[in-house]
Amino acid sequence: MIPGAFDYDAPTTLDEAVALLAELGEEARPLAGGHSLIPMMKLRLAPLEHLVDLRRIDSLKGIRAEGGALVIGAMTTQAELLASDLITGHCPIIQETAALIADPQVRSLGTLGGNVANGDPANDMPALMQCLDAGYVLAGPGGSREVKARDFYESAFFTKRADGEILTAVRVPIPPAGHGYAYEKLKRKIGDYATAAAAVVVTLAGGSCKTAAIALTNLGETPLYAAEASAALVGTPLDKAAVERAVALAEGITAPASDGRGPADYRTKMAGVMLRRALQRALARAAG
Amino acid sequence: MSDAAMTVEEREANLKGIGCSRKRTEDARFIQGKGNYVDDLKLPGMLFGDFVRSPYGHARIKSIDASAALALPGVKAVLTAADLKPLNLHYMPTLAGDVQAVLAEDKVLFQNQEVAFVIAEDRYIAADAAELVEVDYEALPVLVDPFRSMDPDAPVLREDLAGKTEGAHGARRHHNHIFTWDVGDKEATDQAFAQAEVTIKELITYPRVHPAPMETCACVASMDKIRGELTVYGTFQAPHVVRTVASLLSTIPEHKIHVIAPDIGGGFGNKVGVYPGYVCSIVASIVLGVPVKWVEDRMENLSATAFARDYHMTAELAATRDGRITAIRAHVLADHGAFDACADPSKWPAGFFNICTGSYDVPTAYVAVDGVYTNKAPGGVAYRCSFRVTEAAYMIERAVDILAKKLAMDPVELRLKNFIQPHQFPYQSALGWEYDSGDYPTAMKKAMEATSYAALRAEQQERRAAFARGETRELMGIGVAFFTEIVGAGPTRNCDILGVGMFDSCEIRIHPTGAAIARLGTKSQGQAHETTYAQILATEIGIPADDIMIEEGNTDTAPYGLGTYGSRSTPVAGAAAARVGRKIRDKARKIAAHLLEVGEDDLEFEVDRFKVKGLPERQKNMKEIAWAAYNNVPEGLELGLEAVDYYDPPNMTYPFGAYICVVDIDADTGVTKVRRFYALDDCGTRINPMVIEGQVHGGLTEAFAIAMGQEIRYDEGGNVMGASFMDYFVPTAVETPVWETDHTVTPSPHHPIGAKGVGESPNVGGVPAFSNAVNDAFAHLDITHIQMPHDHWRTWKVCEKLGLVG
Amino acid sequence: MAKTQITLALNGRQVEALVEPRTLLIHFLREQMLLTGAHIGCETSHCGACTVDMDGKSVKSCTVFAVQAEGAQIATVEGLAAPDGTLHALQEGFAEMHGLQCGFCTPGMLMRAQRLLQENPDPSEAEIRMGISGNLCRCTGYQNIVKAIRYAADKMNAAQKEAAE
Incomplete structure (x- = not known):
């Protein structure tokens, strides 16, 4: 498994990187941690002629709280997410999810930006970002724009990111204090993608559900934000009936592939099981 | 401490001989990154070969155009079948008496079959060039299901066998038929079934899996045209056989071929056979006159070299109502893929599958195996087991559980009722084997006590009731397996590989200072031979293991042997080591008698020295004797202290064990958690308990992987699915259970030190233990057998079918 | 190129x-x-x-x-070993606890374990298993690798304690 030949640049500023990608067009790809892209290149499934390595661009790193949101630089690794006190304090579901991605070595280099930008529906962070209603900051030759995670994914490996654009940061609205959360992932083993996974964030008021967000991983061509299922929970005490209604609605939007993880019907049912379990844990964690 | 001041016990400990958990001598290089594996070799001028492989499962090759590849700078040659045919090397013989295409000539018969071999300056250029070779294919109908192989209208796979009605193992009755092999008394068995009070019949499938050692297969071939000598470094579990085959194929005289197996990164049967990559590297080196390296990548490894199992076993048991098994009948459909490259001794096309009467005293049995071709990779190797023994053990151990369910008996009770009893050994089985020794009831009872078996069953009753009441979503399963293996192939009267008897060998040379080098015909792939053979020699000779260097794998220096697989190293080469030691001791006794000026009969041996009977202060230790061997030997005796032994075992050895596994299955997801696994092994005399325990841990882990997830699957189009470590289940430390090990010791009566071999027992016994545990979780419900692998979705489907899903 | x-x-x-x-x-x-x-x-x-x-x-x-x-x-x-050839505690632990067989995964396992003990000098068995979950071994079943890492942790912690005293 040997990648094809390519040219390589490692610019030190975002402007340089954007200019390079614009100039090189669709033959060029930005390189973040490389743990999705490099295996594809080795299998010669990702033909490209030029890699623009983003690792030397300082502005793509770091995590900060700003205007009610966490702004996470795209080149932040999963390991850095796991080590961040800011994230522990404001949005621990990111850590719960990151810990379930691949293995320690992959988390050393794998980045949040790469995980969400490459459009692989098997990646865990895209559904989580949909659940959290995060926005992706994209820098291109014409300047910067923000696309909501819930709008970003078009089909497998196709996203709203244009050739020549770089995802520079992920802006995660900080969930209210006391929110309940959980990411439940069923997988065959460490290092595998999800057979099915569900991300849940809920807030409670007076014993009933005030807000709810549900998103699902690896159950279709894109990550799936379960809008109807989420809405169905609001105003309920998150009792069995409400949960089962949400589960049915969530299962209804899945369209998983049949693969070694199981046939489609199984994976759909597992979406439901993961959602039930995530809701149960989220409820237990929620205050109010 | 001076020698004289040491007690007998201290001197014995100093030897680090048999029974001692000696630390491994191999480890120093491996922990410092100084192992020497094939891909670590870098010879001057070395080129790198890579394959062009078929994307089709079955297709005609219309044309191959290598011009673009040859035009790429750094590409030296592209070999196709057209280049090999004039050398008569486009096909090679297999161990099973068939031939296998080295490079496909007219047709490809499985996906990823080797079509062309590109040789370039480095592996990057070779990979680029392989992509540039244009092959024009015409797709043909694909045959994937072995049950359809012998349909009248099944596609013809092997056109090269057209008109060949006689195969290596008898008549062929269909163009996709390889052999039919049967054993036992059919008439008596049929009669026993006709009269039986109770019978069971079940199709028990052992899926296609792959040994997948961490190191893939690789070789470096280096032809010295001036000397006319070929050196081949490779991942060879049986280097001497590789040399013989290379000589027969290349017509280079055998003494001018140097086959060297350096450190091997695990084998598990994957590295027994000869692969097209070896042949192509050798041809390329002969043609180009420089060394050529070939290293498989992981996808090639999983999809093209040496699968295992793919046995579809219809098992029947006949029994009395009170649980005496009266007969076994089995029919096996064996999917051998596109070429019969099964690694078995020549006369055994289904290996030792007739060990399938297991640990039970069964009066009569009959077994028939049909081997067939399909559009899948060739192979059929023994993945961490003796030939087809894990298939046999899996079949009988599942069948016994199925019978227990039908009789409403506890599976242990049924086993205890049918065990071969200690006084029956040596035991003649209905299918022709002579079991050497065993004490099955003692082992089974020890396992029951260690796991509080009765309490486990009581807990299971409570848990089932709780499940019925909706208080838990978990199902508890208890898996019992009691296996008997047949290993240590084998007696040359009935075991050979391509005509070479399956003896093994040891040669030792003791130097004047009392340090020694010993060489054997086997080849460790992680089994600690360098450590444990030295222990055997230390005890037998009386020189410390630390003073004995063990070498294997270099066919120029090591005596001929048949290699390491089928747990044969300890039973065969280990026996040769013990006998070599005894030859040395015999000579040493003569020298000692001469030095002490007494008769040989006046001497007694004690640990590391000879003493004069009645005058114990008059003694000569082995170090003194070794020195004398080079300057002062009795008249008529040769100088020097060397010995060699070629050991032809009188019988196989029959290790056995009792395994108990407890699982909890999540009915909502199908996830099975192994709560506990207890393994009692009896491998006869224990040479190094630490190494044995390590072997058991590893074998159980491989059994866990097989039972719970491994599968090389093909879709209907003949596409091999999931040939990477993302999909092929190799558990990490997180999934892997914690293992409890235990043992009894029943020495083999015919082995010089009573040892039986252990490396494969845990795989053979482990697979049925896991599978029985999963099946047992549902034993109170309406289902008799669940096929492996017991991965999440398959188990969930069972729950769904039984209405257990919430 | x-x-x-x-x-x-x-x-x-x-x-x-x-x-x-x-x-x-x-x-x-x-x-x-x-x-x-x-x-x-x-x-x-x-x-x-x-x-x-x-x-x-x-x-x-x-x-x-x-x-x-x-x-x-x-x-x-x-x-990994000291310049004078003294083995690292992990190398010693792998040999003492029979944490390797064919040796092929060992260098990767050692390097991962070395970093793991930097990140977590006193890991539990579960933490060790999770910490080496990106390293496959086909020979040992991991049980003795876990022991080997624990051996090294104990040795390194004892040395550190001694140095502090």
Whole structure:
């Protein structure tokens, strides 16, 4: 498994990187941690002629709280997410999810930006970002724009990111204090993608559900934000009936592939099981 | 401490001989990154070969155009079948008496079959060039299901066998038929079934899996045209056989071929056979006159070299109502893929599958195996087991559980009722084997006590009731397996590989200072031979293991042997080591008698020295004797202290064990958690308990992987699915259970030190233990057998079918 | 293909070399630097046989281009023992606890364990198992590897305690 030949640049500023990608067009790809892209290149499934390595661009790193949101630089690794006190304090579901991605070595280099930008529906962070209603900051030759995670994914490996654009940061609205959360992932083993996974964030008021967000991983061509299922929970005490209604609605939007993880019907049912379990844990964690 | 001041016990400990958990001598290089594996070799001028492989499962090759590849700078040659045919090397013989295409000539018969071999300056250029070779294919109908192989209208796979009605193992009755092999008394068995009070019949499938050692297969071939000598470094579990085959194929005289197996990164049967990559590297080196390296990548490894199992076993048991098994009948459909490259001794096309009467005293049995071709990779190797023994053990151990369910008996009770009893050994089985020794009831009872078996069953009753009441979503399963293996192939009267008897060998040379080098015909792939053979020699000779260097794998220096697989190293080469030691001791006794000026009969041996009977202060230790061997030997005796032994075992050895596994299955997801696994092994005399325990841990882990997830699957189009470590289940430390090990010791009566071999027992016994545990979780419900692998979705489907899903 | 110059620190030694951009770090280490301790097992970043330490992190060198290591500090198993040849506590632990058999996964396992003990000097069994979950072994069943790492942790912690006293 040997990648094809390519040219390589490692610019030190975002402007340089954007200019390079614009100039090189669709033959060029930005390189973040490389743990999705490099295996594809080795299998010669990702033909490209030029890699623009983003690792030397300082502005793509770091995590900060700003205007009610966490702004996470795209080149932040999963390991850095796991080590961040800011994230522990404001949005621990990111850590719960990151810990379930691949293995320690992959988390050393794998980045949040790469995980969400490459459009692989098997990646865990895209559904989580949909659940959290995060926005992706994209820098291109014409300047910067923000696309909501819930709008970003078009089909497998196709996203709203244009050739020549770089995802520079992920802006995660900080969930209210006391929110309940959980990411439940069923997988065959460490290092595998999800057979099915569900991300849940809920807030409670007076014993009933005030807000709810549900998103699902690896159950279709894109990550799936379960809008109807989420809405169905609001105003309920998150009792069995409400949960089962949400589960049915969530299962209804899945369209998983049949693969070694199981046939489609199984994976759909597992979406439901993961959602039930995530809701149960989220409820237990929620205050109010 | 001076020698004289040491007690007998201290001197014995100093030897680090048999029974001692000696630390491994191999480890120093491996922990410092100084192992020497094939891909670590870098010879001057070395080129790198890579394959062009078929994307089709079955297709005609219309044309191959290598011009673009040859035009790429750094590409030296592209070999196709057209280049090999004039050398008569486009096909090679297999161990099973068939031939296998080295490079496909007219047709490809499985996906990823080797079509062309590109040789370039480095592996990057070779990979680029392989992509540039244009092959024009015409797709043909694909045959994937072995049950359809012998349909009248099944596609013809092997056109090269057209008109060949006689195969290596008898008549062929269909163009996709390889052999039919049967054993036992059919008439008596049929009669026993006709009269039986109770019978069971079940199709028990052992899926296609792959040994997948961490190191893939690789070789470096280096032809010295001036000397006319070929050196081949490779991942060879049986280097001497590789040399013989290379000589027969290349017509280079055998003494001018140097086959060297350096450190091997695990084998598990994957590295027994000869692969097209070896042949192509050798041809390329002969043609180009420089060394050529070939290293498989992981996808090639999983999809093209040496699968295992793919046995579809219809098992029947006949029994009395009170649980005496009266007969076994089995029919096996064996999917051998596109070429019969099964690694078995020549006369055994289904290996030792007739060990399938297991640990039970069964009066009569009959077994028939049909081997067939399909559009899948060739192979059929023994993945961490003796030939087809894990298939046999899996079949009988599942069948016994199925019978227990039908009789409403506890599976242990049924086993205890049918065990071969200690006084029956040596035991003649209905299918022709002579079991050497065993004490099955003692082992089974020890396992029951260690796991509080009765309490486990009581807990299971409570848990089932709780499940019925909706208080838990978990199902508890208890898996019992009691296996008997047949290993240590084998007696040359009935075991050979391509005509070479399956003896093994040891040669030792003791130097004047009392340090020694010993060489054997086997080849460790992680089994600690360098450590444990030295222990055997230390005890037998009386020189410390630390003073004995063990070498294997270099066919120029090591005596001929048949290699390491089928747990044969300890039973065969280990026996040769013990006998070599005894030859040395015999000579040493003569020298000692001469030095002490007494008769040989006046001497007694004690640990590391000879003493004069009645005058114990008059003694000569082995170090003194070794020195004398080079300057002062009795008249008529040769100088020097060397010995060699070629050991032809009188019988196989029959290790056995009792395994108990407890699982909890999540009915909502199908996830099975192994709560506990207890393994009692009896491998006869224990040479190094630490190494044995390590072997058991590893074998159980491989059994866990097989039972719970491994599968090389093909879709209907003949596409091999999931040939990477993302999909092929190799558990990490997180999934892997914690293992409890235990043992009894029943020495083999015919082995010089009573040892039986252990490396494969845990795989053979482990697979049925896991599978029985999963099946047992549902034993109170309406289902008799669940096929492996017991991965999440398959188990969930069972729950769904039984209405257990919430 | 045009080559790029890279400079990096390898086991504490400055190294300059020319590499193709597509040269994988594992091939650079094994074939250009002749450090064959790290191995290639799966090539898809699942097995961890190629694990080395890069800037204080464990990485799978089969999924890193050598150019990405420009300016980095790389440590391999060959640099694990002390310069005087004294074995690292982990190397000792693996030999004492029978934590290896064929030895192929061992260098990657050692390098991962070395980093794990930096991150967590006193790991529980579950933490060790999770910590080495990116490294596959087909021989040992991991049980003795876990013991070997625990052995090293105990030895290193005792040495540290002694030094502090």
